[in-house]
Amino acid sequence: MRRDARIYVAGHRGLVGSAIVRRLQNDGYENLIVRTHKELDLTDREAVESFFTEEKPEYVILAAAKVGGIHANNAYPADFIFQNLAIQGNVIDAAYRHKTEKLLFLGSSCIYPKLAPQPMREDVLLTGPLEPTNQAYAIAKIAGLEMCRSYYRQYGFRSVSLMPTNLYGPYDNFDLENSHVLPAMMRKFHDAKERGDKQVTLWGSGTPRREFLHADDLASAAVFLMNNHEDPDLVNVGVGEDVTIRELAETVRSAVGWNGEIVWDSSKPDGTPRKLMDVSKIHSLGWRHSIEFEDGVRDTYEWFKNNMAGTLR
Numbered sequence: 251m252r253r254d255a256r257i258y259v260a261g262h263r264g265l266v267g268s269a270i271v272r273r274l275q276n277d278g279y280e281n282l283i284v285r286t287h288k289e290l291d292l293t294d295r296e297a298v299e300s301f302f303t304e305e306k307p308e309y310v311i312l313a314a315a316k317v318g319g320i321h322a323n324n325a326y327p328a329d330f331i332f333q334n335l336a337i338q339g340n341v342i343d344a345a346y347r348h349k350t351e352k353l354l355f356l357g358s359s360c361i362y363p364k365l366a367p368q369p370m371r372e373d374v375l376l377t378g379p380l381e382p383t384n385q386a387y388a389i390a391k392i393a394g395l396e397m398c399r400s401y402y403r404q405y406g407f408r409s410v411s412l413m414p415t416n417l418y419g420p421y422d423n424f425d426l427e428n429s430h431v432l433p434a435m436m437r438k439f440h441d442a443k444e445r446g447d448k449q450v451t452l453w454g455s456g457t458p459r460r461e462f463l464h465a466d467d468l469a470s471a472a473v474f475l476m477n478n479h480e481d482p483d484l485v486n487v488g489v490g491e492d493v494t495i496r497e498l499a500e501t502v503r504s505a506v507g508w509n510g511e512i513v514w515d516s517s518k519p520d521g522t523p524r525k526l527m528d529v530s531k532i533h534s535l536g537w538r539h540s541i542e543f544e545d546g547v548r549d550t551y552e553w554f555k556n557n558m559a560g561t562l563r
């Protein structure tokens with residue numbers, strides 16, 4: 251991408267979109283196009299059409315989506331499938347018709363079968379049943395990446411599709427019900443420390459394993475692949491190592507500095523037992539993560555204390 255190219259970053263205020271904007275700005279890209287959800291609802295096909303007619307972005311980074319943790323996915327499957335199908339359908343099709351040079355699509359590690367062999371290679375896609383708690387979201391994401399492959403096959407429309415593992419970092423969603431596990435733990439431990447609570451309740455058994463990648467690393471992979479990769483087939487993005495949810499709780503608790511008791515609520519779902527990415531493809535393309543987990547969690551907690559603590563209810 252030329253440094254003066256017109257690059258539309260959809261979802262620029264979210265965890266991933268904000269990290270991609272920071273990365274592009276640091277790399278000297280000076281012509282970024284952004285719209286808030288309120289300014290442009292990407293589920294509205296006519297609004298998307300007018301936006302592309304007006305702005306004619308040369309590159310599109312699609313980091314806008316309906317996103318949430320295990321509870322949100324399980325409780326609101328209709329919102330997850332409808333909004334994601336609509337957003338990606340509108341944006342990918344408009345980008346093709348308005349002659350965008352290249353688009354970046356984001357899937358997720360939950361597109362792979364619930365019991366896929368670990369670590370999960372890109373070619374285990376569609377080889378078995380999905381995890382029920384996020385099936386609606388996963389099917390929307392699989393449709394998105396198939397749309398990218400199909401637009402390439404039929405029209406030669408260029409795109410890259412990244413499948414990130416679980417992400418964390420600044421501008422994450424710290425809602426107690428609808429967020430992912432890492433920000434939820436951070437907020438629960440922080441609130442307990444502030445209030446002097448002796449116990450925090452976490453969900454499930456604590457035995458599932460998850461892999462965590464800092465959003466700044468994902469942003470670096472996104473810009474790298476936009477510049478260096480020409481195949482619309484999916485590419486996993488992760489660190490290649492995972493931890494149990496109990497181990498994660500210890501790391502986050504230690505970063506926050508709270509020493510009370512953790513209680514596990516077994517009435518809440520565990521979700522997929524393990525989701526570890528095979529990252530050999532992206533390593534062979536020349537990209538590796540650079541933020542170590544403990545450093546990333548510590549920095550994210552600093553950001554949380556400075557920006558979010560006290561603003562949340």
Ligand SMILES: NC(=O)C1=CN([C@@H]2O[C@H](COP(=O)(O)OP(=O)(O)OC[C@H]3O[C@@H](n4cnc5c(N)ncnc54)[C@H](OP(=O)(O)O)[C@@H]3O)[C@@H](O)[C@H]2O)C=CC1
Pocket residue numbers: 260261262263264265266267286287288290291292293312313314315316317333337356357358359413414415416417418421422423430
């Ligand atoms: N977080 C994670 O662990 C992972 C995320 N991903 C993928 O990365 C991408 C970004 O996720 P993440 O940054 O975490 O999500 P966030 O929820 O942090 O951000 C999503 C962004 O999308 C915007 N948005 C949502 N709906 C619309 C809409 N209808 N019109 C316009 N904008 C909209 C939101 O705007 P607003 O805030 O104003 O509503 C927000 O800026 C998604 O595709 C997600 O599937 C993949 C794997 C893991």
Ligand SMILES: C[C@H]1O[C@H](OP(=O)(O)OP(=O)(O)OC[C@H]2O[C@@H](n3cnc4c(=O)[nH]c(N)nc43)[C@H](O)[C@@H]2O)[C@@H](O)[C@@H](O)C1=O
Pocket residue numbers: 318319320321323358359360384387388415416417428429430431432434435451452453454455458460495518519520521522
């Ligand atoms: C990125 C990915 O994210 C989601 O999948 P998930 O990884 O299962 O989601 P999660 O981060 O919410 O939970 C991970 C694990 O952690 C446990 N857990 C403990 N205590 C809390 C807790 O307090 N909050 C939450 N949310 N989880 C908790 C929880 O029970 C589970 O065992 C999907 O939306 C999927 O669509 C997707 O793409």
